[in-house]
Amino acid sequence: MRISMIAVIGPIKHVPKENITPLEYLPAHLKYFEETSTDKLLVMGRVTYENTCTFIGKPLGATLPGRKIIILSRTPELTYTQDNENLFQASSADDAIFVAYQMGADEMIVVGGESTHQLFFPLTDRLYITHVFGCFSGYQYFSKFTLEDWKVVSRNYESANKLNPFNLSFKVFDRTRQEAKDKKIVTLENFSL
Numbered sequence: 001m002r003i004s005m006i007a008v009i010g011p012i013k014h015v016p017k018e019n020i021t022p023l024e025y026l027p028a029h030l031k032y033f034e035e036t037s038t039d040k041l042l043v044m045g046r047v048t049y050e051n052t053c054t055f056i057g058k059p060l061g062a063t064l065p066g067r068k069i070i071i072l073s074r075t076p077e078l079t080y081t082q083d084n085e086n087l088f089q090a091s092s093a094d095d096a097i098f099v100a101y102q103m104g105a106d107e108m109i110v111v112g113g114e115s116t117h118q119l120f121f122p123l124t125d126r127l128y129i130t131h132v133f134g135c136f137s138g139y140q141y142f143s144k145f146t147l148e149d150w151k152v153v154s155r156n157y158e159s160a161n162k163l164n165p166f167n168l169s170f171k172v173f174d175r176t177r178q179e180a181k182d183k184k185i186v187t188l189e190n191f192s193l
């Protein structure tokens with residue numbers, strides 16, 4: 001199973017308008033996110049999951065069409081996960097990977113937020129990075145990574161336009177330096193709960 005991570009990165013400076021989330025300025029990223037994540041298993045920290053429900057105007061317990069979601073949380077039982085067969089809870093990274101293996105997922109995409117990205121970064125094989133050439137408020141620190149350890153396997157650009165006020169790049173990076181990752185690889189044989 002491939003472990004991937006999707007993230008928007010960009011300078012953190014200024015609030016364009018109050019009460020508007022950065023994603024509302026990024027319809028092209030939302031489209032890319034949908035294309036990349038449909039039919040995949042997603043992992044979200046509890047905060048990002050709850051923010052996502054608010055963003056899409058759905059109650060807690062909802063999922064995104066065509067996707068299964070694992071919510072990372074230390075809360076013993078999130079009651080809102082109980083009525084949706086496409087929603088799961090995991091209490092650690094190992095637990096999430098175990099759930100994903102049990103489902104037979106071929107790719108697990110870590111959506112964030114910041115603490116969840118940090119937790120999974122050492123285990124990640126692939127990065128889907130949208131770079132925003134603009135200034136946002138409230139966006140997160142993303143793990144620094146050196147290009148020596150990663151190679152760009154695809155890149156696309158979208159120029160600013162009426163709907164998308166910022167230039168964007170969409171790059172996919174695959175990890176090249178395997179030895180660092182192999183030390184931390186988790187398999188069904190060696191994982192610990």
Ligand SMILES: NC(=O)c1ccc[n+]([C@@H]2O[C@H](COP(=O)([O-])OP(=O)(O)OC[C@H]3O[C@@H](n4cnc5c(N)ncnc54)[C@H](OP(=O)(O)O)[C@@H]3O)[C@@H](O)[C@H]2O)c1
Nearest residue numbers: 007008045046047048072073074075091112113114115116
């Ligand atoms: N740039 C991007 O692409 C991107 C993507 C998504 C989100 N974001 C941003 O990220 C921010 C939210 O990030 P965040 O770090 O505050 O929240 P988060 O990662 O979405 O969720 C944090 C929660 O996840 C659970 N958790 C974290 N580490 C855990 C661990 N090791 N074991 C078990 N549970 C764990 C905890 O839930 P419990 O409290 O329930 O125990 C924790 O409160 C927001 O500002 C959002 O806008 C950015």
